[in-house]
Amino acid sequence: xxYDPVEYAKGREIVVRAxxxxxxxxxxxxxxHALRGIDxxxxxGEYICVMGPSGSGKSTFFNMIGGLDTPTxxxxxxxxxxxxxxxxxxxxxxxxxxxxxxxxxxxxNSTMRALDNVTLPMxxxxxxxxxxxxxxxxxxxxxxxxDRWSHRPKQMSGGxxxxxxxxxxxxxxxxxxxxxxxxxxxxxxxxxEIHQLLYNLNKDDGATIICATHDYDMLEVCDRxxxxxxxxxxxxxxxxxxxxxxxxxxxxx
Amino acid sequence: MTVKNERIIDVGRPKKISFEKSLxxxxxxxxxxxxxxxxxxxxxxxxxxxxMVLLTESVIQSSVSRGVQGESATxxxxxxxxxxxxxxxxxxxxxxxxxxxxxNSSIQEEAMRVTGFSQAKIEAxxxxxxxxxxxxxxxxxxxIGKRRILIKKNKGGEIFxxxxxxxxxxxxxxxxxxxxxLKLPTDExxxxxxxxxxxxxxxxxxxxxxxWKNKVGELERVTLGKVGKQSxxxxxxxxxxxEASAWRVQVExxxxxxxxAKLTRVRELLKTTIARDQIEMKLRTTEMVKKWRETFFSSxxxxxxxxxxxxxxxxxxxGSTYSKEELEKVLAWxxxxxxxxxxxxxxxxxxxxKSGSIIGGRKxxxxxxxxLVCVVGITNAMLMSVTERFMEIATMKCLGATDGxxxxxxxxxxxxxGLLGGLMGMIVGLxxxxxxxxxxxxxxxLTYFPTFHVFVCAITAVICGIVLAMLAAIYPxxxxxxxxxxxxxxxx
Numbered sequence: 126x127x128y129d130p131v132e133y134a135k136g137r138e139i140v141v142r143a144x145x146x147x148x149x150x151x152x153x154x155x156x157x158h159a160l161r162g163i164d165x166x167x168x169x170g171e172y173i174c175v176m177g178p179s180g181s182g183k184s185t186f187f188n189m190i191g192g193l194d195t196p197t198x199x200x201x202x203x204x205x206x207x208x209x210x211x212x213x214x215x216x217x218x219x220x221x222x223x224x225x226x227x228x229x230x231x232x233x234n235s236t237m238r239a240l241d242n243v244t245l246p247m248x249x250x251x252x253x254x255x256x257x258x259x260x261x262x263x264x265x266x267x268x269x270x271x272d273r274w275s276h277r278p279k280q281m282s283g284g285x286x287x288x289x290x291x292x293x294x295x296x297x298x299x300x301x302x303x304x305x306x307x308x309x310x311x312x313x314x315x316x317x318e319i320h321q322l323l324y325n326l327n328k329d330d331g332a333t334i335i336c337a338t339h340d341y342d343m344l345e346v347c348d349r350x351x352x353x354x355x356x357x358x359x360x361x362x363x364x365x366x367x368x369x370x371x372x373x374x375x376x377x378x
Numbered sequence: 379m380t381v382k383n384e385r386i387i388d389v390g391r392p393k394k395i396s397f398e399k400s401l402x403x404x405x406x407x408x409x410x411x412x413x414x415x416x417x418x419x420x421x422x423x424x425x426x427x428x429x430m431v432l433l434t435e436s437v438i439q440s441s442v443s444r445g446v447q448g449e450s451a452t453x454x455x456x457x458x459x460x461x462x463x464x465x466x467x468x469x470x471x472x473x474x475x476x477x478x479x480x481x482n483s484s485i486q487e488e489a490m491r492v493t494g495f496s497q498a499k500i501e502a503x504x505x506x507x508x509x510x511x512x513x514x515x516x517x518x519x520x521x522i523g524k525r526r527i528l529i530k531k532n533k534g535g536e537i538f539x540x541x542x543x544x545x546x547x548x549x550x551x552x553x554x555x556x557x558x559x560l561k562l563p564t565d566e567x568x569x570x571x572x573x574x575x576x577x578x579x580x581x582x583x584x585x586x587x588x589x590w591k592n593k594v595g596e597l598e599r600v601t602l603g604k605v606g607k608q609s610x611x612x613x614x615x616x617x618x619x620x621e622a623s624a625w626r627v628q629v630e631x632x633x634x635x636x637x638x639a640k641l642t643r644v645r646e647l648l649k650t651t652i653a654r655d656q657i658e659m660k661l662r663t664t665e666m667v668k669k670w671r672e673t674f675f676s677s678x679x680x681x682x683x684x685x686x687x688x689x690x691x692x693x694x695x696x697g698s699t700y701s702k703e704e705l706e707k708v709l710a711w712x713x714x715x716x717x718x719x720x721x722x723x724x725x726x727x728x729x730x731x732k733s734g735s736i737i738g739g740r741k742x743x744x745x746x747x748x749x750l751v752c753v754v755g756i757t758n759a760m761l762m763s764v765t766e767r768f769m770e771i772a773t774m775k776c777l778g779a780t781d782g783x784x785x786x787x788x789x790x791x792x793x794x795x796g797l798l799g800g801l802m803g804m805i806v807g808l809x810x811x812x813x814x815x816x817x818x819x820x821x822x823x824l825t826y827f828p829t830f831h832v833f834v835c836a837i838t839a840v841i842c843g844i845v846l847a848m849l850a851a852i853y854p855x856x857x858x859x860x861x862x863x864x865x866x867x868x869x870x
Contacts, residue, residue, distance in 0.1 A: 184867065193776070193864040206389055213781055218392040220863070221778020232773040232866055236410040248403065249778035251393030293777070305867055 137168035145199035161356040177353035225294030227304040264292040284315030422799025425752035430807025433835040445826035476507035491633035493589040756850035772866035792851030800843020
């Protein structure tokens with residue numbers, strides 16, 4: 126059945142709310158409208174995909190939700206707290222404990238082992254070293270890399286690095302997980318593994334996941350798909366309403 | 379993840395990360411960057427080494443100066459003593475001596491015994507002499523143009539007489555006022571009271587001097603009785619212990635100070651110097667010159683000849699008047715004195731500044747330039763490092779690092795590099811300074827090595843290195859801490 130915002134919102138709590146978000150860049154006399162007024166609610170336990178062509182404002186909007194950027198006008202509320210009102214320290218707190226980030230380029234520290242990378246946010250949360258190690262190992266197990274805890278990023282494949290990054294983002298049990306094109310640097314098969322992992326996290330642990338992506342394989346695992354076109358929301362669809370046709374690429378299943 | 383009933387997201391303050399933890403975090407990361415950052419460290423090493431060389435050299439040189447001056451004093455002791463006992467000083471000599479006595483009570487004690495003045499009187503007189511010397515120094519160090527204006531062509535004691543004239547005094551004050559660079563060493567009032575008391579002061583000094591002269595005369599009579607036709611020096615060397623002691627007692631009874639130890643020292647030294655003088659005189663005679671040429675088939679200047687005293691042929695030539703031990707002593711003395719003279723000349727040239735500052739102005743200027751170069755180099759290197767590590771910094775911010783944490787990381791890293799570079803630079807500077815001084819001054823460098831002061835210099839230099847590095851890191855660290863976390867999203 127088609128997407129009905131009211132129906133969909135029944136019985137769900139709002140985690141992130143964007144209201145009238147606009148972003149403009151002025152270069153001299155020219156103004157570039159990156160976002161032209163976006164209203165969106167993200168609910169607890171959802172798995173959202175934000176999709177759109179390059180230059181559509183997808184990344185800009187994504188940054189807004191994650192608290193990395195402030196809108197020129199309009200507000201972003203995270204659990205009814207206006208993000209723009211928070212000072213640097215409070216934002217740091219948010220990013221440490223409430224928001225998890227997964228980047229396209231994994232952004233792991235190449236001089237640290239996998240375990241150290243995973244427990245890095247715990248250092249900022251002021252957690253004791255032993256507990257760090259314990260929880261770190263648990264997280265690595267969850268993503269299936271417990272035997273590689275002492276390896277450096279250089280010694281791991283792209284997929285494994287991304288899994289370490291996902292483990293890192295979950296270490297402080299955040300309320301939202303923000304993924305910026307997590308599978309863009311990975312091959313199709315590994316990408317599917319990552320999608321599966323995110324799906325499991327969403328279903329089993331109730332993590333709210335917001336992904337910005339180009340990858341159509343994600344469409345199967347998510348709940349809602351938000352299409353952004355030219356700075357505003359084009360349409361919102363439920364994934365069950367979408368049929369995806371794909372052909373396999375020689376030898377892959 | 380558990381589903382809670384309260385707010386899903388609450389906002390708090392990030393936990394403060396202890397200094398120790400920050401330091402550990404910083405050091406863990408540095409290991410990988412150490413090699414690449416060795417260039418930054420080179421800059422620190424060089425600046426600190428330069429600074430260390432400046433400091434250490436100055437410290438060693440002043441220590442050696444003082445040591446040399448001490449040795450010179452010992453060498454001159456006999457001649458000074460003989461002059462002191464046999465010659466009546468002039469008024470200005472007395473004045474200088476009493477001025478010095480303010481810090482050296484033994485001079486005052488002797489003066490009391492010789493002249494019979496009370497301690498209070500001598501102390502008062504000494505203070506006045508000190509004032510006189512200060513004012514005289516003030517006027518003599520003035521540039522000649524200004525001096526002519528203020529005191530015309532008067533010199534020495536005439537100055538005070540001139541300034542005491544009523545019209546001259548107010549004139550003097552009004553002429554002095556516009557001369558901003560000149561400052562009277564004391565208050566105007568003090569100078570005026572000194573001038574007022576000057577005639578009385580002069581009378582006191584004359585009385586002092588006369589009394590002293592009398593005592594010198596008395597001593598002369600006593601000595602003449604014993605010494606006869608020889609000079610006092612020759613008699614002291616030739617006479618027996620008991621005779622010399624007896625004479626010493628008489629000297630002390632007249633009032634002059636001369637203790638046993640000093641007498642022994644003086645006699646020993648005189649023995650060697652008189653022997654040396656006699657040998658030199660002998661070697662100068664035509665007969666000896668001829669003999670030398672016949673024995674050695676060459677002719678050299680006296681200085682060179684003196685260095686071959688212990689040669690058996692020379693001993694024979696001198697008619698075996700002197701034993702081998704005596705000649706060895708004389709030779710050792712000649713060498714020592716020559717070395718000392720060289721050092722004395724050097725000390726005069728590079729002399730200690732009276733103001734007592736460790737380093738002169740020009741050297742400080744050079745050191746400052748070295749530091750400036752160091753700071754610029756470090757800032758530059760760190761800015762490049764920050765630019766290279768933008769991804770790392772932005773990611774850390776996304777994971778919850780506060781601005782302050784990032785700032786601390788970079789400053790600590792710089793501080794650590796400053797510490798390492800400082801230590802290395804300090805060692806390099808120390809070695810260079812010691813070598814330099816060894817070459818310039820020779821072994822006195824080690825005999826008079828001021829270990830404590832050098833240690834203080836070393837600590838100062840290392841601390842300088844750390845402070846420099848941290849100062850230089852302020853701007854790059856601040857710019858790193860202001861990096862937006864959004865940068866982490868940038869795809870290269």
